[in-house]
Amino acid sequence: MAPHTEQLTRPAAVRLRGLTxxxxxxxxxxxxxxxxxxxxxxxxxxxxGSGKSTLLRAVAGLDHEVTGGGELTAPERVSVVFQDSRLLxxxxxxxxxxxxLDGRDADRKGRxxxxxxxxxxxxxxxxxELSGGEAQRAALARSxxxxxxxxxxxxxxxxxxxxxxxxxxxxxxxxxEAHRPSVLLVTHDVDEAIVLADRVLVLDHGRIGLDLTVxxxxxxxxxxxxxxxxxxxxxxxxxxTSDVA
Amino acid sequence: xxxxTxTxTxTxTNTxTxTxTQTSTGxxxxxxxxxxxxxxxxxxxxxxxxxxxAGDGSRVRRRRRRGLAPGRPWPASRLAGPLLxxxxxxxxxxxxxxxxxxxxxxxxxxxxxxxxxxxxTLTTDVLTSLERAGYGFAIGLVAGVTLALASxxxxxxxxxxxxxxxxxxxxxxxxxxPLFILWLGIGETFKIAIIAIVVYIPIYLNTHAALSGIDHxxxxxxxxxxxxxxxxxxxxxxxxxxxxxxxxxxxxVTGSWLGxxxxxxxxxxxxxxxxMFQAQNYGQSDxxxxxxxxxxxxxLISDSAVRLIERRVLSWRRTLSS
Numbered sequence: 001m002a003p004h005t006e007q008l009t010r011p012a013a014v015r016l017r018g019l020t021x022x023x024x025x026x027x028x029x030x031x032x033x034x035x036x037x038x039x040x041x042x043x044x045x046x047x048x049g050s051g052k053s054t055l056l057r058a059v060a061g062l063d064h065e066v067t068g069g070g071e072l073t074a075p076e077r078v079s080v081v082f083q084d085s086r087l088l089x090x091x092x093x094x095x096x097x098x099x100x101l102d103g104r105d106a107d108r109k110g111r112x113x114x115x116x117x118x119x120x121x122x123x124x125x126x127x128x129e130l131s132g133g134e135a136q137r138a139a140l141a142r143s144x145x146x147x148x149x150x151x152x153x154x155x156x157x158x159x160x161x162x163x164x165x166x167x168x169x170x171x172x173x174x175x176x177e178a179h180r181p182s183v184l185l186v187t188h189d190v191d192e193a194i195v196l197a198d199r200v201l202v203l204d205h206g207r208i209g210l211d212l213t214v215x216x217x218x219x220x221x222x223x224x225x226x227x228x229x230x231x232x233x234x235x236x237x238x239x240x241t242s243d244v245a
Numbered sequence: 246x247x248x249x250t251x252t253x254t255x256t257x258t259n260t261x262t263x264t265x266t267q268t269s270t271g272x273x274x275x276x277x278x279x280x281x282x283x284x285x286x287x288x289x290x291x292x293x294x295x296x297x298x299a300g301d302g303s304r305v306r307r308r309r310r311r312g313l314a315p316g317r318p319w320p321a322s323r324l325a326g327p328l329l330x331x332x333x334x335x336x337x338x339x340x341x342x343x344x345x346x347x348x349x350x351x352x353x354x355x356x357x358x359x360x361x362x363x364x365x366t367l368t369t370d371v372l373t374s375l376e377r378a379g380y381g382f383a384i385g386l387v388a389g390v391t392l393a394l395a396s397x398x399x400x401x402x403x404x405x406x407x408x409x410x411x412x413x414x415x416x417x418x419x420x421x422x423p424l425f426i427l428w429l430g431i432g433e434t435f436k437i438a439i440i441a442i443v444v445y446i447p448i449y450l451n452t453h454a455a456l457s458g459i460d461h462x463x464x465x466x467x468x469x470x471x472x473x474x475x476x477x478x479x480x481x482x483x484x485x486x487x488x489x490x491x492x493x494x495x496x497x498v499t500g501s502w503l504g505x506x507x508x509x510x511x512x513x514x515x516x517x518x519x520x521m522f523q524a525q526n527y528g529q530s531d532x533x534x535x536x537x538x539x540x541x542x543x544x545l546i547s548d549s550a551v552r553l554i555e556r557r558v559l560s561w562r563r564t565l566s567s
Contacts, residue, residue, distance in 0.1 A: 062465060080469045086462055090484040090561045099480065100470030126561045142470075 012073070013038040013150050013182040014059060019070035020206075021054050021063065028054045029068065030206030038149070041176055041183045043197035045190060045234060050203045052186045053154055056080075059184065060152050074150060075182075079143035081153040085135035087127035087142075094123035097142045113141040116178070117171065133164035137171070144175060151181045157192065166222075169196055173218060190238070194230045195220045202237040210237040323549070349531040354538065357531040366520070371539060374505060374517040377433065378543075381440025382501040388441065389448030389493065396449075397456030397486070398478060410449050418442045419507055426512065436508045443504040447496035455489020456482060488562070491555040498547045502540060 014036035021029040028051040036042050046052040057063045058072060060080050087096045097110040114123055117137040127135060136156060143151060156172075157165045173196060176183055187193055193200045194214055202210040214230055221227075235241070319325070331351060337343050338350035345353070361367035392410065395402035418439060429435035459482055467477045509518020517536045524532035 060469065062468060078469075082462070082466075084462065086466045088463065088466075088481065088484070090487075090559075091480075100467075100472045100476070128561070146470075 012036060013040075013075050014184070015071070015073040016059075017071035019055070019058060019068070019072060021051070021058060021066050021068035023066070027206055029058070029070075031070070032203075032206070032208060034201070034208060036150075036182050036184060038182055039180045041185070041196065041198045043185045043187055043193035043200045044203060045187060045193050045200060045238065046203035047238065048188060051206055052188075052203055055203065056152050056154050056184060056186045059150075075148075077146060077148045078150045078152060079146050079148035079181075081136075081139055081143050081151070081156040083155045083158045085127070085130075085132075085139040087130075087135055087138055089127050091127075092123065093119065093125050093127065093130070093138050096127065096138060097145055099142065101145060109145050110141070113145040114138070116144070116175065117141045131164075132160055133168065136160060136168060140172070140175065144179060147179070148181045151176075151183045153183065153185045155187055156185070158187075158189075165192075170219065172196065177218075190231055190234050191222060194227050194234065195222060200230070200234060202234060204237065210234070323545075327545075346528070347530060349534065354531050354534045357529075358535045358538075361520075361532070361535060367535070370515060370517050370520045373515045374509065375543075377436050377508070377516065378440060378501045378505050381437045381504065382444050382497065384437065384441040385444025385497060385501070386448060386494070389445035389497065390452060390490070392445070393449045393452035393456060393490075397453050398482065407453065410446065410453075413442070414446050414450070418446070418504070422508070422511065431512050436505075436513075439508055440501050440504040443500040444497040447500060448490070448493035451493030451496070452486055452490045455486035458489070459485045488559060491551065491559065494555075495548060495551050498551055499544060502544045502547075506540060 012035040014034065016032050016034040019029050019032040019034075020027065032055060044052050044055065054063070054066075058066075058068075059074050060078060061074070062080075087093070088099070091099070094107075094110050094114065097113055098106055101110070103109075111120075111123060114120060117140050119134060119137055119141065122130070122134065122138075127138070130138065136159075139156075153172075157168050160168060169192065183197075185193070185197060198214055200210075200212045200214060201208050202212075204210070210233070212230065212233060214227075216224060216226060334343075334348075335351045338345075338348075338352075343350070349357075358367070392406050396406035396410075397403070421442070422435070422439060425435040425438055429438060463481050463485065464477075467481050472480065505516075506518055509516040510522050513519040513522075517539060521533045521536035524530070524536070
């Protein structure tokens with residue numbers, strides 16, 4: 001089933017109109033227009049320095065002292081997963097997951113979220129006892145336990161080794177199917193984008209240069225030859241010409 | 246088949262970890278067990294192929310790299326140095342190599358200590374000294390932490406406090422003694438005030454540096470998680486600043502004893518320093534040594550107490566010493 005058809009009728013979770021951002025007079029975002037329907041899994045590709053993170057930080061509301069304008073609408077409940085797990089070293093794993101969470105059954109929710117990411121039994125561990133992959137799982141649990149309408153992920157697997165990354169891809173997709181938040185995944189990895197996302201955007205010179213819907217069923221395999229076509233188009237949009245793909 | 250070398254043990258641990266992470270949602274451990282065993286077998290098979298003298302069941306030996314961490318700590322290792330020093334002192338005295346007028350034997354010092362203790366003068370002096378150090382330390386601790394929080398958490402506080410403390414730091418505290426005597430009289434108040442100043446400065450400096458050095462990434466995290474200002478301070482800023490605070494605390498504890506020694510030798514009518522000052526006038530080097538030993542024991546005990554608290558509170562830290 002092509003996800004974009006059903007989502008046409010849903011309200012947009014994220015709406016950007018003419019979003020501009022500049023640093024020291026250098027324009028990074030130059031009028032970005034973007035709608036992300038509720039529940040859509042979007043990947044944002046771009047060269048380093050193309051403004052991917054700037055866009056994500058703008059949507060997350062993390063850009064305090066920047067120059068720029070435009071219209072930006074984002075949901076109430078937004079979670080962010082960073083490239084580093086950003087667990088507080090002085091709080092145990094469960095307490096990290098519960099950071100900023102209130103309510104009587106917060107503890108139960110936290111344990112459930114940890115079980116969901118495969119960290120059942122590690123609730124009392126200290127963050128520096130976790131492997132890189134486990135720490136990133138805990139970070140995912142921390143973002144999910146808040147039941148976000150929008151999940152922003154800034155190269156969340158960039159610091160992981162290749163094998164762990166593949167497992168995390170599968171996990172992220174499973175979690176997305178269970179919770180259905182809108183996802184904006186910022187990455188520089190073309191394969192990661194086409195294996196995970198239903199829609200891939202390429203940011204080029206501060207604007208959305210390519211908006212591609214990936215219509216292949218999940219779970220997707222890296223070896224799927226039909227994905228090669230998408231890969232080629234995306235690499236071309238990124239200005240990489242390659243015969244390997 | 247048993248795993249013989251340390252190399253293969255560590256490899257198998259890695260394998261089991263990756264196997265367990267593979268199963269993403271709450272799987273039974275029993276399910277994991279089978280692939281782990283298989284993986285261990287595979288590792289051993291590979292290891293056996295390595296050309297280390299073809300033989301039946303020959304173990305793979307690999308030279309272990311020299312560890313760079315200092316290794317396992319000895320039990321009560323901090324006492325080893327002082328004990329050795331005392332042993333040398335005793336040996337030299339017994340051999341008659343020391344001038345007993347300048348450095349009396351350990352047993353003479355001990356005898357003098359017992360004598361002073363039984364006639365009650367030592368008890369009074371020790372209690373007076375402890376009281377001074379205790380009050381001064383407590384006031385300095387509260388002042389240092391309060392000022393550091395005010396200066397580290399608010400811009401107004403930083404503008405008003407930080408420069409002032411830096412100025413205070415530049416003035417040698419013991420140089421303030423004459424002025425403080427004029428202001429506060431020659432009683433207990435000025436002594437406690439001087440000790441408090443000696444204590445609060447390192448506590449302030451280290452706590453303030455730790456507070457203002459909180460990782461910006463954690464600030465961002467707090468914003469994303471929607472933490473209130475109060476929670477941000479309680480759950481991120483203060484725990485993050487604790488390691489710095491403890492560095493200051495240890496310096497402060499040492500500082501309180503240092504201040505005490507000087508104060509009690511200049512203007513006092515009781516206390517350990519006074520006792521030693523009197524002994525100097527009468528040429529009683531054994532009494533001076535008793536005083537020094539008590540100062541040393543107090544310093545060691547208080548420093549160990551702070552270390553113990555530090556280890557408990559900062560148990561999440563993994564450092565060279567653990």
